[in-house]
Amino acid sequence: MTLLETEKLTRAYGGVVAVNKVDFNVEEGLITGLIGPNGAGKTTLFNNITGLDAPTRGRVLFEGKDITGAPAHKICRMGIARTFQNIRLFKELTVVENVMIGRHFKTGKSETKGRFLKAVDSYVRLRQEEEEIYERACDWLEFFDMEGMKDERAKNLPYGKQRELEIARALATDPKLLFLDEPAAGMNPQETDHLMAIIRKIRDLDITVVLIEHDMKLVMSICDTITVLNYGMKLAQGTPLEIRRNQDVIEAYLGKEDA
């Protein structure tokens, strides 16, 4: 089943068309890879889907609903979480506080009480509510084997752990769909292996994962399906095996033979 799709999504900055009529779809339960040379428009596509940027033309459908141009916080609340290419943690806050922020809207509104009464209620039952948020955050840290460093400031973590913390924070929002923007960038081989194990574990939680990555070993070994972008346009789509043999893709990455 298609969880998310874009229809002819286009984002132009003046004359530069960063993403050009891209039809990108994500099947539920699979790990989808998004690859392409630098400047191909991968991150722009992510930003347009997750609401940090709005498409010039085209539509974004999530579970069949049109979410084109919705603000980022609403998209997150619908169940799409993301991480960033250059880590965007709340650096001065502790590890556990970072994850707790991911739980923000989970206690914000109640079906029976509505918004205002719930706010009053939260104010009165502050301690209990905070405890729930804290415990859920700790569960996620446990998932990443990071309970031991929960009171460290985020900026003091080693680089690989910062990347993992960002994923933990995104998962704390209980997403259905998780976007990872170059999760392995700057990681050493051991850290990358650990990351691959984590991504598989996330898939096993029934969370659909989409990742942008340049590390081909990682992409080819864990992705079920891969979409290739080049110069803002979709170049190919298929299984890792198909992509590896695709002549257009090889040309985009390595250049044409006999050119």
Added chain:
Amino acid sequence: MFNFFLLILIYTGIYALMALGQNVITGYGGMLSLTQAGFFAIGSYATAILATRLGWSFWATLPVAAILSAFFGLLIGLPTLRLKGDYLAIATLGFGEIVRNVLNNWDSLTNGPMGIQKIPMITVFGFVVNPYTKYAFLAMLFIAVFIAYLLFQRLARSRMGRALTAVREDEIAAQSMGINITKYKVYAFILGASVAGVAGSFQAAFTLSVSPGTYTFMVSVMVLCMVVLGGMGNFKASILGAFIIQLISYLPQLTGLTAIIPPQFKQILFGLILVIMMIWRPQGLLGRERIKYSKGGTR
């Protein structure tokens, strides 16, 4: 001299209220706002006008002052949301000056530069709180500061405090965590403004007269200094900062050394302290308050 010390304490209380509000906006929300004087003035004039023209009691004017200031907080908060740092500072500074100019020129309502006199004293269950004897007023004021402190402290330890912190740290990441950053920035302005309005009401009830000359840009700067000196993101520190800055302001008069130390000296000392602080202790005297989390409750 002791009487003078009481006066300092009263101004500490009034400014502490404003500093608590500034701390929500700047310390938690990370927005450099320079407009507390404007909200302070709105609160003062709301109390002054309602009390003298319509004969309202102080207690009836107090919520009006808070709500009116909050409304103007919303008005200033919405259009300036996209501004950051120095641009926001200039826009909010402009608002403070607009308020003062309106008060100066709207003769029919505010009596212009002459201001409004003969504001009735506060009464509590028939007991007149005479500001000249100070004690009762001081006690009442500090109850108000204490209540404001408790309310803000609780707010800071809730989801809202954490959301504001997230907005300050990284707006883009905060949005992607499902936080409506527009909403929280406006909330911060509304809360900060309303408590400054309350401070304004107390100011009017203390001096028993208001005039535009009181609500200058320097007031906003002093409030910001209190927050920075005490430590941003720490409500206790804002109150401490208010006390220290008021003490310095009135040091020559307090020590009876006005003949030796000219009143202008305070501005030199003021600047000097801030320069020293910025070099050696940029986080302020007490620093940002950190919440310790543990299983089985927050504390």
